[in-house]
Amino acid sequence: MTTESQVTAPTQAVAGFRLTIKAPLVLQSGAKLAPVTMAYQTYGQSNAEGTNCVLVCHALTGDHFVAGTHPITGRPGWWDALVGPGRVLDTNRFFVVCANVLGGCMGSTGPKEINPETGHPWGLKFPVITIRDMVQAQAALLDHLGVGQVFCVVGGSMGAMQVMEWAHRFPERVFAAAPIAGSYRHSAQNIAFHEVGRQAIMADLDWQHGDYLEKGTMPKRGLAVARMAAHITYLSETALHRKFGRKLQDRSALTYGFDADFQVESYLRHQGYTFVDRFDPNSYLYITRAMDYFDLAEENGGVLSNAFVGTPVRFCLISFSSDWLFPTSESRTIAHALNAVAANVSFVEIESDKGHDAFLLDEPEFRSTLQGFIDGAANIRGLPRRATP
Amino acid sequence: MTTESQVTAPTQAVAGFRLTIKAPLVLQSGAKLAPVTMAYQTYGQSNAEGTNCVLVCHALTGDHFVAGTHPITGRPGWWDALVGPGRVLDTNRFFVVCANVLGGCMGSTGPKEINPETGHPWGLKFPVITIRDMVQAQAALLDHLGVGQVFCVVGGSMGAMQVMEWAHRFPERVFAAAPIAGSYRHSAQNIAFHEVGRQAIMADLDWQHGDYLEKGTMPKRGLAVARMAAHITYLSETALHRKFGRKLQDRSALTYGFDADFQVESYLRHQGYTFVDRFDPNSYLYITRAMDYFDLAEENGGVLSNAFVGTPVRFCLISFSSDWLFPTSESRTIAHALNAVAANVSFVEIESDKGHDAFLLDEPEFRSTLQGFIDGAANIRGLPRRATP
Numbered sequence: 001m002t003t004e005s006q007v008t009a010p011t012q013a014v015a016g017f018r019l020t021i022k023a024p025l026v027l028q029s030g031a032k033l034a035p036v037t038m039a040y041q042t043y044g045q046s047n048a049e050g051t052n053c054v055l056v057c058h059a060l061t062g063d064h065f066v067a068g069t070h071p072i073t074g075r076p077g078w079w080d081a082l083v084g085p086g087r088v089l090d091t092n093r094f095f096v097v098c099a100n101v102l103g104g105c106m107g108s109t110g111p112k113e114i115n116p117e118t119g120h121p122w123g124l125k126f127p128v129i130t131i132r133d134m135v136q137a138q139a140a141l142l143d144h145l146g147v148g149q150v151f152c153v154v155g156g157s158m159g160a161m162q163v164m165e166w167a168h169r170f171p172e173r174v175f176a177a178a179p180i181a182g183s184y185r186h187s188a189q190n191i192a193f194h195e196v197g198r199q200a201i202m203a204d205l206d207w208q209h210g211d212y213l214e215k216g217t218m219p220k221r222g223l224a225v226a227r228m229a230a231h232i233t234y235l236s237e238t239a240l241h242r243k244f245g246r247k248l249q250d251r252s253a254l255t256y257g258f259d260a261d262f263q264v265e266s267y268l269r270h271q272g273y274t275f276v277d278r279f280d281p282n283s284y285l286y287i288t289r290a291m292d293y294f295d296l297a298e299e300n301g302g303v304l305s306n307a308f309v310g311t312p313v314r315f316c317l318i319s320f321s322s323d324w325l326f327p328t329s330e331s332r333t334i335a336h337a338l339n340a341v342a343a344n345v346s347f348v349e350i351e352s353d354k355g356h357d358a359f360l361l362d363e364p365e366f367r368s369t370l371q372g373f374i375d376g377a378a379n380i381r382g383l384p385r386r387a388t389p
Numbered sequence: 390m391t392t393e394s395q396v397t398a399p400t401q402a403v404a405g406f407r408l409t410i411k412a413p414l415v416l417q418s419g420a421k422l423a424p425v426t427m428a429y430q431t432y433g434q435s436n437a438e439g440t441n442c443v444l445v446c447h448a449l450t451g452d453h454f455v456a457g458t459h460p461i462t463g464r465p466g467w468w469d470a471l472v473g474p475g476r477v478l479d480t481n482r483f484f485v486v487c488a489n490v491l492g493g494c495m496g497s498t499g500p501k502e503i504n505p506e507t508g509h510p511w512g513l514k515f516p517v518i519t520i521r522d523m524v525q526a527q528a529a530l531l532d533h534l535g536v537g538q539v540f541c542v543v544g545g546s547m548g549a550m551q552v553m554e555w556a557h558r559f560p561e562r563v564f565a566a567a568p569i570a571g572s573y574r575h576s577a578q579n580i581a582f583h584e585v586g587r588q589a590i591m592a593d594l595d596w597q598h599g600d601y602l603e604k605g606t607m608p609k610r611g612l613a614v615a616r617m618a619a620h621i622t623y624l625s626e627t628a629l630h631r632k633f634g635r636k637l638q639d640r641s642a643l644t645y646g647f648d649a650d651f652q653v654e655s656y657l658r659h660q661g662y663t664f665v666d667r668f669d670p671n672s673y674l675y676i677t678r679a680m681d682y683f684d685l686a687e688e689n690g691g692v693l694s695n696a697f698v699g700t701p702v703r704f705c706l707i708s709f710s711s712d713w714l715f716p717t718s719e720s721r722t723i724a725h726a727l728n729a730v731a732a733n734v735s736f737v738e739i740e741s742d743k744g745h746d747a748f749l750l751d752e753p754e755f756r757s758t759l760q761g762f763i764d765g766a767a768n769i770r771g772l773p774r775r776a777t778p
Contacts, residue, residue, distance in 0.1 A: 188633045188635065191653050198647065224588070262580050
């Protein structure tokens, strides 16, 4: 099922490596997309056999800068706590790869890139892409990198959806899979939250029906509102309460106005208005749509376990107790489906009050759980053991 | 503490009764507001002693058309199932009163009404009002109606906040109080959701810094987005899943576009875009702000029970098990605080998977619980018993 592709040599750029795949990628919708550029980063070295690759899949607003310093924000990569020498995804042992998803806005082909047929940004002429399409593009990248079977595919949130799709679509190319804080399909409530975000972007007149790059405008206000709404869903009520409660922002009393009296308001506004500097509004539409469309059960006759009959993949499912965006019940459903086909699966719910965002934070129990799974799978795969500190 | 007021005779209009209070209302902020018009409805008749009044307090987007046919939407009033002859709030026995809240947009003084000092709509020059201010205005209305002690103050959501404020501020004027699906203070998460709604409205260029009525524009897109975000919080994940799941809207397959493929998207858009025909965007800002500011504990030295020391009021607290906007834990905190001052309180959590909106629906257990409380309190108060059917 991998895309046959002619590839050009990757070039090192400010935004990491780029690979351009000239052969058309046939999308789930039936549309063909060419060329496809994948922006990606690698950490550590591939072994001679090409068996030590860890493919990291990023979430909705993530990117391929997993570790080290992000070249645009100047802050640590989103999983810097987990990826590096001696860390859980140990770059002394593993060849860690992460690509900006298809439809993204950090260098991979997406709606803000130039449509070669018109010479103008794609905008809404960009085809709707799916989680499957993202994974197909990643597979083409791994072909180019000489990775046959991935040692472990791992990711949280939308990253977990990609992990599930990888295990379903390419079972022989995945030795181990760790979908974290994820699901096999997007729930009605999650679709609803995404729809609010999309409506907020589209409601901004500066969106210009998707042609803002051509028109020289930018729907920053709409995108900021979308981000604010989404951000609430990433946290738990408990975390919000502990972090902010009803504490006032730089004032000792209510001002009886519409400024950000409460710290939680100030925080949300900050989240919204910093986001617009690093994210493309149309990408937000496309990627949320890809998540909404994801439903591995529906694609397999309504029975999730059908997607994994006879799977050789070793699974480790991780959820967080206070995550209400991708609650534990979703991971439990996956665990049941995998058990129903006698798959090799472990499932751990991490006690945390930090909500969905916990997968991005340095939660010790999460880290040790993933560490245990990775080390155990590495032993079975015959990869080097972790150096004892 | 009641406002001394000169009143003009109420006039019957399309939008029910109106009372204009000429004496200034001193707001919690210290600002003075005059005149104050209260739009209200009454159902049933006051008894000779004026002891059979049930004051119904409405929620954020509710109004005073509790029962019968709403004159604008043509649909039943929001608590028509509970208010009427022989119903829980039996208009054969009780004199039911409901007023549009101060700051509202259905006839009571609010930001869309004319500022008498300028001859133009108030807009953002309208003073920020609080739940206490809403209650003070209601008290002035009851003064006018000849109601000394209210038999029962009842309401859900923001209505419950008013009930709590009534019991705190005017304990001698409240015989019984039924705060439903409410709280004694707005949580950080709820403030956050409100802030998203306000930001959505303010992000709409047609909002015109609040002067849209003057400028002849209307921030419908922003208000619709605010409503959509809020609407998700009114339902439970279970209810959304049962009602919509991932069902498609008038189509048999995904369209790979941004139309409303899913029923839940179509539903949300409908909720958003019908709301703008009946609600004023600035009112939405002011009323959400009033809810955010509400904190009966903070106002009483950080100890909620201080607000109810020696209270003679009989309380019935009702919550719904799947309500995540005003979860049961909030009502439980109130129950504990009332117990701590040996108040007369009963507390019932209704099993329902319908979320916060359950208080607006005809949930049999909810209805019978409220019925039991009302009937018991009426007996103690010496009001007529319910006619046996």
